[in-house]
Amino acid sequence: MPLLSLRGLSKRFGQTLALDRLDLDVAAGEFLTLLGGSGSGKSTLLRVVAGFEAADAGAVLLEGRDLSGVPPHARPLNMMFQSYALFPHLNVAANIAYGLKRDGVPRAERAGRVEQALAMVGLEGFGGRLPHRLSGGQRQRVALARALVKRPRLLLLDEPLGALDANLRERTGFELRALQRETGAAFIMVTHDQQEALALADRVAVLEHGRVVQLGAPRAVYDRPATRFVAQFLGTANVLEGRAAGEGFDCPGLAATLRPEGALPPGTTACALRPERIALRPGAQGPNSAGGVVEEVAFRGDDSLLLVRAEGGALLRVGHAEEDGPPPPRGSAVRLGWEAASVVPLAG
């Protein structure tokens, strides 16, 4: 039995449908990221699970128990807020102890568990500080400790790294992952940052218009995007429009034929091709190759991004690795090629 089961969840705010008959299962001890743009429904999903919003239809089942009508304070799960929502009038220790106190945990045990929680997030000795005397990163840890101190089996995290600056984000991300393994709790983390989603999760659920459009392991979702939206949202793949013709896929924009590894689903109208899977192949001919002119070259450190105007008029993003030598200069004519396995037919 999954730890958390969402069945046909719908939620409407005025004219907009935030959740649209959404189904999702989360296993115990799993790290799941909900990835989506603004308005995709990812935050609403979290708020419905936490009980702050009631779904218009559908059910939230936690270990098989229907949570509809159960108020937030009676739900056996915890949430970490994007703003951290630390209580400004309570010191760090009292913030962390808050949930234990509400549960009637005796004072002595409370103190011990607060100490443990502080040690867990590396904030020993900070118990007496007030939240406004902490740095952003420290506040984030207090919020995390407060949400974990009750040892929930399910923790909801709303953009937990969103307020941190870039170099702190990576480190905190690893710590989050380590904490999740250590506590064995299932984490559902909302994020709009695709790298964060891919780096931390066991599984990624990509949300669009209140529905899960793709669910899977990060590598699988990245390599085999199911729809145009997923392909472009994750790693900005080239989406090539065209139509199936025999075993191949005719793409007028490239003036070329793409040939995927397996059979092309009938009625395919678009294929995805990752920039880093396209290579310069002078003299390449036939399917899975195309010609064009380099329009722009952008150095990105570990590689260069080329914008190549294909013979059919489409603009192709091409990743050029540093170890392949200097990138071709602007204005030069190039031949491009790729493996059949890199051609991903899209369903929608």
Added chain:
Amino acid sequence: MHAALRAILRPLPLAVPSLWLALLVAAPLLVVLVLAFAWPAESVPPIAPPWGAEGPNTEPFALVLEDSFYHAAFAQAALVAAGTAALCLLLGFPMAMGLARARPAWRLPLLMAVLLPFWTGFLPRLGAWIGLLRDEGWVNTVLQSLGLITDPLPLLYSWPALFLGMAHAYLPFAVLPLYASLSRRDPAMEEAAADLGATPWAVFRTVTLPLAAPGAAAAFLLVFIPAAGEYVIPELLGPPGAQLVGRVLWQEFFQNRDWPVAAALAVLLLLALLLPILLFQRLEARR
């Protein structure tokens, strides 16, 4: 020429409010201070200036500081002001909470409704209370016609009537700062408390209320400070025993025509109110 003109004009923006303060605050204050050291006299105005042959008169301050009648007037004013402030907090808190939680489109009209009493004159509003509360007033008439009472209740000129009038007049002073502090808070704070297992009542007790405390203190002082000098409401609605300092001051000035004692009372009231005023300023600076 240009530079000279600028040199004249530059201090002007500061000069205007300074002049304003000098004319409307400092000068009257100085007059009151001079009056407090003047001698009573059978003349118009009924004083002799303190720079005559007899020198300044210290009698009024001595009298006010020694006579227990005046002590009681100060004590009563403090108690009534504190009671009014407490009453306004009690009534104003749910109002402010409702305002802060109302939908944005509703907030402005509701705020206007809070300020509505200010749009009518102060005296007509007190007149309305008198009309309601007097022996032949609406309340007594209705109760009598319902057969609940035979003789009219002595509602007017009582302590409850006084507090009713005070609370009515000063309620907006409490609602506005409370609303300001309640509407500033992060709604996620209360959700976080609920998420950690707090029942709605526990959320209110442990999060909402403590976070509103600075706003509540400001509201209390904002009512207390003007209410401490109030004289019209005790005069028109209160019992004869309500000898608050504002009312006593008024009587000294207009009935006894003892301007020096009235002025000494005014100076001492101002000094007494400096403490809550400074407290309020510190609270506001901290926010």
